[in-house]
Amino acid sequence: MFFPIQDLLFMDELFEVPWKKRCGDTKSSHHSFIKDHRKCVRSLDFETSPDDRMSFMGQADAIIPGKLYDPTNEVYVQGRKRAKSKIHEFNNLHPDQEELRDNLIRDLFGSCSGNFLIEQPFYCDYGSNIHIGNNMYSNHNLTILDVVDVRIGDNVFFGPNVGLYTAGHPLDLERRIGGLEFGLPITIEDNVWIGGSVTVLPGITIGKNSVIAAGSVVVKDIPAGVVAVGNPCKVLREIDERDKRRTNFRK
Numbered sequence: 001m002f003f004p005i006q007d008l009l010f011m012d013e014l015f016e017v018p019w020k021k022r023c024g025d026t027k028s029s030h031h032s033f034i035k036d037h038r039k040c041v042r043s044l045d046f047e048t049s050p051d052d053r054m055s056f057m058g059q060a061d062a063i064i065p066g067k068l069y070d071p072t073n074e075v076y077v078q079g080r081k082r083a084k085s086k087i088h089e090f091n092n093l094h095p096d097q098e099e100l101r102d103n104l105i106r107d108l109f110g111s112c113s114g115n116f117l118i119e120q121p122f123y124c125d126y127g128s129n130i131h132i133g134n135n136m137y138s139n140h141n142l143t144i145l146d147v148v149d150v151r152i153g154d155n156v157f158f159g160p161n162v163g164l165y166t167a168g169h170p171l172d173l174e175r176r177i178g179g180l181e182f183g184l185p186i187t188i189e190d191n192v193w194i195g196g197s198v199t200v201l202p203g204i205t206i207g208k209n210s211v212i213a214a215g216s217v218v219v220k221d222i223p224a225g226v227v228a229v230g231n232p233c234k235v236l237r238e239i240d241e242r243d244k245r246r247t248n249f250r251k
């Protein structure tokens with residue numbers, strides 16, 4: 001069973017995901033949202049850089065961070081189909097077909113500002129909400145659930161099996177099994193290294209130059225310039241001058 005859009009909007013009033021970090025509190029536009037979904041979405045101030053490519057959905061259909069939406073809406077279904085098809089092609093290319101791999105990702109992502117290397121396989125929901133900086137490297141099996149923006153800075157490295165999940169479901173049973181979802185954006189700032197098998201949850205920002213230890217589950221923002229470890233991921237220490245001098249990397 002899926003909720004019709006009118007019900008979804010009224011239920012949304014009861015379900016306000018805390019979301020004030022980058023988009024501000026969207027409550028002021030909430031009533032017009034109930035009256036006229038498209039009009040309201042257009043009135044929101046989306047943070048897109050001038051060179052961002054237009055999302056495949058167009059801003060009128062973009063998912064609002066922290067608001068419930070129905071992923072079975074045809075626009076989203078088509079968006080995911082488009083992405084799956086390109087990803088299938090990407091994942092099945094011979095590793096020597098570097099130019100084709102590169103072109104497929106450039107076509108899929110919202111923006112790519114320089115060179116990058118994403119090892120196969122790679123997975124995402126829409127691709128158009130992913131924005132990557134220069135010199136990004138991802139080892140095998142990066143999964144990005146990009147129902148809303150995922151912004152990755154310059155010189156960001158990912159170990160194998162990393163998951164960046166902007167998507168979530170309500171905790172209460174009725175709306176969850178009814179199929180509703182929400183998304184909160186993820187930002188990975190410049191020069192971050194994310195170790196293997198790290199999971200980054202919706203709404204997280206990882207500050208520049210930080211290192212996230214293998215296997216961590218990042219549930220809160222991580223400041224700049226630190227090593228953070230564990231589940232839940234916590235700051236272990238700052239990265240300092242001693243790290244510059246360190247030559248012994250034995251266990």
Ligand SMILES: CC(=O)SCCNC(=O)CCNC(=O)[C@H](O)C(C)(C)COP(=O)(O)OP(=O)(O)OC[C@H]1O[C@@H](n2cnc3c(N)ncnc32)[C@H](O)[C@@H]1OP(=O)(O)O
Nearest residue numbers: 139157158159160195196211212213214215227229230236
């Ligand atoms: C781009 C790519 O493809 S990368 C390839 C994939 N490689 C990886 O994923 C490796 C990721 N590396 C790590 O996780 C490393 O542990 C680092 C870089 C975070 C830290 O390395 P170091 O500074 O050498 O830390 P060190 O080994 O001294 O450990 C410091 C403490 O953190 C703990 N710790 C280190 N790593 C982890 C971890 N992944 N999870 C939990 N605790 C950890 C250690 O047990 C130690 O605790 P203690 O002081 O109580 O004994």
